[in-house]
Amino acid sequence: MKFFRISILLILSLTCISCAQKKAAVSFEAMNTFMTMQAYGKNCSQSLELAKNRILEIEKHISTTDSESDLYKLNLNSANGNSNNVPINPDLQLLTIYSLNISQQTQGAFNPALYPITKAWGFTTGNYQVPDQNLITQLLPLTDCSKIQLEWDAINLEPGMEMDFGALGKGYAGDQALSLLRENGITSALIDLGGNIQTLGSKPDGSDWNIGIKNPWDGTSAIAALKVCNKAIITSGGYERFFTASDGKQYIHIFDGTTGYPVNNGTSSVTIVTESGLYGDALSTALFVMGKEKAIEFWKEKRDFEFIIFTDSKDMIYTKGLEDKIHIIGNINSSAVIQ
Ligand code: AMP
Numbered sequence: 001m002k003f004f005r006i007s008i009l010l011i012l013s014l015t016c017i018s019c020a021q022k023k024a025a026v027s028f029e030a031m032n033t034f035m036t037m038q039a040y041g042k043n044c045s046q047s048l049e050l051a052k053n054r055i056l057e058i059e060k061h062i063s064t065t066d067s068e069s070d071l072y073k074l075n076l077n078s079a080n081g082n083s084n085n086v087p088i089n090p091d092l093q094l095l096t097i098y099s100l101n102i103s104q105q106t107q108g109a110f111n112p113a114l115y116p117i118t119k120a121w122g123f124t125t126g127n128y129q130v131p132d133q134n135l136i137t138q139l140l141p142l143t144d145c146s147k148i149q150l151e152w153d154a155i156n157l158e159p160g161m162e163m164d165f166g167a168l169g170k171g172y173a174g175d176q177a178l179s180l181l182r183e184n185g186i187t188s189a190l191i192d193l194g195g196n197i198q199t200l201g202s203k204p205d206g207s208d209w210n211i212g213i214k215n216p217w218d219g220t221s222a223i224a225a226l227k228v229c230n231k232a233i234i235t236s237g238g239y240e241r242f243f244t245a246s247d248g249k250q251y252i253h254i255f256d257g258t259t260g261y262p263v264n265n266g267t268s269s270v271t272i273v274t275e276s277g278l279y280g281d282a283l284s285t286a287l288f289v290m291g292k293e294k295a296i297e298f299w300k301e302k303r304d305f306e307f308i309i310f311t312d313s314k315d316m317i318y319t320k321g322l323e324d325k326i327h328i329i330g331n332i333n334s335s336a337v338i339q
Pocket residue numbers: 109110111112114118164165166167168235236237240253254255256257281284285289
């Protein structure tokens with residue numbers, strides 16, 4: 001009888017072990033930020049390792065600071081006054097084509113050629129400063145991304161022009177990581193690439209992921225939560241990087257390419273909810289630059305993504321597709337839904 005009971009217990013516990021999904025997680029630093037990824041199911045550890053290596057490979061191609069990266073070499077060549085075509089790899093080529101396209105669609109709000117300006121403000125080194133207006137005026141013509149020429153396997157930048165994919169590189173890396181997980185049979189995963197959240201499928205128990213949206217006025221607590229599956233939730237906010245200058249003003253890392261100054265249009269943060277991390281990342285930056293009114297206009301034309309905007313006056317506006325998914329946690333002045 002005792003043996004019988006033990007056998008039953010053993011069978012029950014073995015059944016439970018096989019029911020519970022295997023889980024693996026990995027954390028690392030890449031693209032100047034901290035990344036964590038978690039995946040469930042068979043082969044989850046090996047799949048995460050492949051995904052991590054792909055992210056590191058993309059970084060090798062598009063880093064603006066690693067002297068071995070293809071983008072670094074392209075920018076250096078142009079900074080040295082050369083306009084020769086520099087051979088490029090497919091990641092760099094794809095992001096250049098995509099960026100130019102988004103730049104057109106957003107009427108220049110998204111501009112991958114603002115690097116000379118962000119450099120002058122010290123955002124590339126951390127030696128922050130408000131540059132002289134003469135310098136900004138001198139640099140602005142170098143940010144005209146319509147002058148970027150694409151060849152079959154090369155990019156041609158005019159002397160002095162430099163590119164930077166800080167506004168969409170992480171979204172692209174997230175898409176690539178999730179594709180690899182999917183190809184390896186993973187059906188449930190969540191990745192957080194420095195605040196860019198991308199989900200694969202639903203939670204292992206079949207329910208939606210519950211994703212926190214950062215409070216843009218303190219940069220740490222959650223202002224809202226979103227229930228999603230199979231979505232990228234990508235946020236751009238001034239709280240992510242800024243400095244306070246001797247004039248007492250705060251200057252953020254997202255720039256208005258028409259003035260060469262950090263954006264100061266009353267927007268606190270923009271969150272995009274889409275299937276593609278690349279599209280979401282590009283649009284989070286672009287809609288931040290546009291500001292509330294233009295962002296709403298843009299959404300009404302496209303209607304192929306959802307978004308939330310928080311303004312400096314603590315108003316929250318979000319698109320109707322999020323109505324039954326959003327839960328407001330923090331203090332806001334008002335909330336409105338765009339139809
Ligand atoms: P994100 O956090 O995705 O909004 O990206 C911000 C980063 O994109 C900045 O740190 C810059 O490297 C770059 N950037 C700043 N302003 C722009 C802009 N108007 N268009 C494209 N990239 C930008």
